[in-house]
Amino acid sequence: MIDNGAAAVAFHQVSKSFGAKRVLRDVSFDVHAGEALCILGRSGTGKSVTLKLIISLLKPDNGNIWIEQDEITHLKEADLSRVRRKMGFLFQDAALFDSLTLYEHLALPLLRLSDKSQDELDFVIDRVLKQVGLENDKRKMPSELSGGMRKRAGLARALVLEPKILLADEPSSGLDRITAAEIDELLLKQKAEHKTTLIVVTHDVRGARNVGDRIVVLDRGRLIADGTVGEVEQSENETARNLMSEC
């Protein structure tokens, strides 16, 4: 156990390569509990890799990653499982399971990781589905859901275990402006009502302005700006300034 102050997530000098391609180079940032951090950058700059490193779906080549008090880069599988329970992950294309109904998607982690009775299970699932506006769709299969509904379903699955930290990979990708704004609203509501720490990867600058308390900008694997919207807009780095002026 390492004392990491008040940070919910901390990245210290993290590097990651795939073969000869270096995706992240000495990236460091902290995210405080209850804060919403947006990670901005163009495609292929290591944004999604950053999220997968946080939830330990990937291991870094160098550096340290803390989730609250746990340094996760060398944790064993059983301890990783405990740490992952603090987090929910909304995948870019929702990553719903083809063979399960929406109800079964939410029941799966609850049955595995809690000892709730059937009534309690139904109550929690109904509450979460209502929260994302899918209370009438719980018997539907993923193939019956629209793009926006799939995102909401993925969000419901990520929220069903009441995570302290919510990771969202391109929550607005593939959605029209109105539906994307609705997803952003759901994220903000989750943060406001449950004090959830949000880490949102996006290339949608408008969404990042709405959701983020802070923004970090990645470019070619390096962190080039870190601050509030206003601070990044005034950044010394031209790429970061240009990115913020895109919307």
Add this chain to the structure above:
Amino acid sequence: MLEIAGDVSLFGFRAITSLFSRPLEGDQIRRQIAEVGSKSLLLVIASGFALGAVLTLHTRSTLVTFGATAWIPTVQSLAFFIEIGPLVTGLLVAGRVGSGIGAVLSNMRATEQIDAIESLSIDSFKYLVVPRIIACTLALPVLTLFLDFSGLLGGFLSEYSMSRLSFQSYIASSFASFEWSNFYPPTLKTAVFGFAIGTVSSFLGYTTNEGAQGVGRAATRSVVISSLLIILLDVLLIKFIFFMYPESAL
């Protein structure tokens, strides 16, 4: 090639050791047995029936020359129970189920469904791979029996159409010189075939990292490698059966 063989062996060994850890994944195992077993049943029965009928026709034309047509049921049952049933069932399941497992798991990898399972603190290997291997291992011997008996039925109908031999006489002749060593070892060896199909197909699907392109490739490679492995294992297991049951070799 040796590296892949080593990786597949470790993958299979990991599946065996995972059997002894909780949770047992009973629902997933039942679901996969239904997928592997019941959905392959019609194909297996139809193939066995057709093979039985054709084999009888071919055998008859030869045995007639020697005036030995009374041996047709015996030849038929020994051929099916000892070799045709196990081998053909293994190859059929490798084609139907092996490709399905390879395609499903590689698609789940490409669409981040496996990552999603891991992100929920669920062991994706235990949840997805182990039930598929168990289902293949348990289903193969049962499917083999269906193919064996449907082969006998096809053989009987074929013979009946030529000689009007009664069903009772056909069955009595079929099992007249039959011993348990002709039945148990060949049928049970298909459990090894099932383990091989489940392990190879799951390995190729679960470990792919080629995105959407990898789905078709994993399905094709699952069928090809599983089929070759079954043929190789068949030769090795026959040697093993002859060693354990010397009377079978006579």
